[in-house]
Amino acid sequence: MMEMRGAPVAKAITENCKEKIAILKEKGIIPTLAIVRVGNRGDDEAYEKGAEKRFFGAGAQVKKIVLPEDVSQAELEKTVNELNSDKDVHGILIFRPLPKQIDEAVIKQLISADKDIDGMSYSGIGRLVASKNFKGQAYAPCTPTAVVEMLDYYGIDVTGMKIAVVGRSSVVGLPLAIMLMQKNATVTLCHTKTKDLREECRKADIIVVAAGRANTIGAEHVSRGQVLIDVGINVIDDKICGDIDYDSVVKYASAITPVPGGVGAVTTSVLLKHTVESAEKTC
Ligand code: NAP
Secondary structure, three states: OEEOOOHHHHHHHHHHHHHHHHHHHHOOOOOEEEEEEEOOOHHHHHHHHHHHHHHHHHOOEEEEEEEOOOOOHHHHHHHHHHHHHOOOOOEEEEOOOOOOOOOHHHHHHHOOHHHOOOOOOHHHHHHHHOOOOOOOOOOOOHHHHHHHHHHHHOOOOOOOOEEEEEOOOOOOHHHHHHHHHHOOOEEEEEOOOOOOHHHHHHOOOEEEEOOOOOOOEOHHHOOOOOEEEEOOOEEEOOEEEOOEOHHHHOOOOOEEOOOOOOHHHOHHHHHHHHHHHHHHOOO
8 A cells, every 4th residue: 555645746846846946046037926815814824834935945935915804805906916917926826715895706817817826717727628728828726736746746647547536616626627537537526416425436446535524435435446535634623634534444545645744735836836837938
């Protein structure tokens, strides 16, 4: 059984970015990510710190914009527009959910497709779906990209594989299903209305779970030799766990990601990779 840890994957991506950043710096360009945070949510702050550490460690920059919880729609739109036209900013990340007074769909749409390094806007998703026509022009959201990076790093070729993706959110499950299909997997996208989740999971070669609920997948959902990838992050009794009941399924898996230390460890390096790619396009 192989444990697919995120740290070596993140390291490999970061090392590759460092080389590219050194070349960009010679041209006077420092890849810069603008992070827009509204309010002071603990999980946003933790992610922001992780991103800063990753970017600074690689020689890239983070421009933090912190707005009050009661920020107006007009003020937030002005901020995004300024970042869109700031030539020193190559990527824009806005933490969500945004407060009630903000029309999130409008904000997502405002982000320039060229700087949408977390695939938030409809045009970003549209470019991803039509990837044959927009090759290299779209950034998929960082979390599903991290899953694909994990599979590539650990040498798991998904061509022709049956993959059950559990969860269909526009941030994780849906773009992941599209990306895996584009890599020639046969994908079944499962959700709460799926009739027989056990059966859909059991007959897959790979299960990827992004349901947001601990223990969504247990021993009854798996069969011997599967690759099990857990995207979930849940806090139960002050401990972080995923959506897969790791202890009950590990003996059946051929490969499995831990939580913490799996997919989550790779996402900030993907953020860096996308920002560097965006900066390269400005040369
Ligand atoms: P979300 O928007 O709540 O979507 C959850 C999806 O899972 C929905 O499509 C839902 O189905 C489905 N689902 C929930 N319970 C299910 C069940 N028992 N059986 C089958 N399907 C079920 O969540 P999300 O934003 O995609 O996030 C998913 C998880 O990934 C969360 O734990 C989140 O913390 C984690 N996450 C991790 C990272 C990372 O860096 N590792 C980044 C982002 C998110 P319906 O559509 O029918 O409701």
